[in-house]
Amino acid sequence: MKISVSIITSILFIFCTSEKNKIQAQNQKKNFKDYWYQGKAEITSYKLKQSRYGEVYEGTAVNIYVTEDFLPEKQVKADVKSKSTIPVLKLNSTKKFVTGIYPYSLMTSTFSPINIDKNTIKISFSSQEWCGNTFAQLNNREKFEIDFHSYFENNTDRKIGLKKDILENELWNQLRLNPKNITIGRMKIIPSFEYLALNHKRIMAYDAETSLKEIKGFLYFSIFYPTLKRKLTIKLTKEFPYTIESWEEFLTINNTKLTTSATKIKTILSPYWRKNKKGNTEERKALGL
Secondary structure: OOOOHHHHHHHHHHHHHHHHHHHHHHHHHHHHHHHHOOOOEEEEEEEEEEEEOOEEEEEEEEEEEEEEEEEOOOOEEOOOOOOOOEEEEEEEEEEEEEEOOEEEEEEEEEEEEOOOOOOOOEEEEEEEEOOEEEEEEEEEOOOEEEEEEOOOHHHOOEEEEEOOOEEHHHHHHHHHHOHHHOOOEEEEEEOOHHHHHHOOOOOOOEEEEEEEEEEOOEEEEEEEEOOOOEEEEEEEEOOOOOOEEEEEEEEEEOOEEEEEEEEEEEEEEEOHHHOOOOOOOHHHHHOOO
């Protein structure tokens, strides 16, 4: 039986393509392991311009990414790795800025399984300023269980149960794991706890539209909420490890357009949890903090 040259060529092409894809997948897996499991956290500082009270204030933001062993039932970091633990990517996102005479300190912690097909397990948010404290925590159980505490009468303490829609907070982690796996288009998204708390918005999923574009060698991921008149755009490198270079948040409040932005100062890799002595300050200087 004679086999045409074109058929042989096609078979060889399919085989070579398959092998190439297999090698690429192996390299990607190795790069991921080498970067995220080297016993260090990725710390990135940003120059912050934060909109608040109709004005823009300068400050600093820091994103700390690190992998940890996590107990999904207790929903806390595990002291020891075991059969009960799963690997997660944790983002501690902080902001510090001063409005007039008094300071703000914001922090959000997001714990997402390395398996990006799974929902984020836990999110906590806190805000401290001279008027008082605000705290929110989401736990992923049969549904999203949210515990919210605030000193404002119109933003009073409450417990909320929500269906498991996409969380804006978890998208920051998914971008770092693989931006190409993020769902694009129209959907329901629960906005960030920082936005919901600071703007006294109802904690729920809102109509949103996401997009991912490549512009001049960078990826730009955007979320637009029509009813909230809010858009968030995150700029990141298009190649692994998909470092976040900057972001912008556009708001319209009382017909006034406001913009919050953050631009990268410096990224370092460091086991920061071991560096808590008086002499361990050089890396803070490198970060511009």
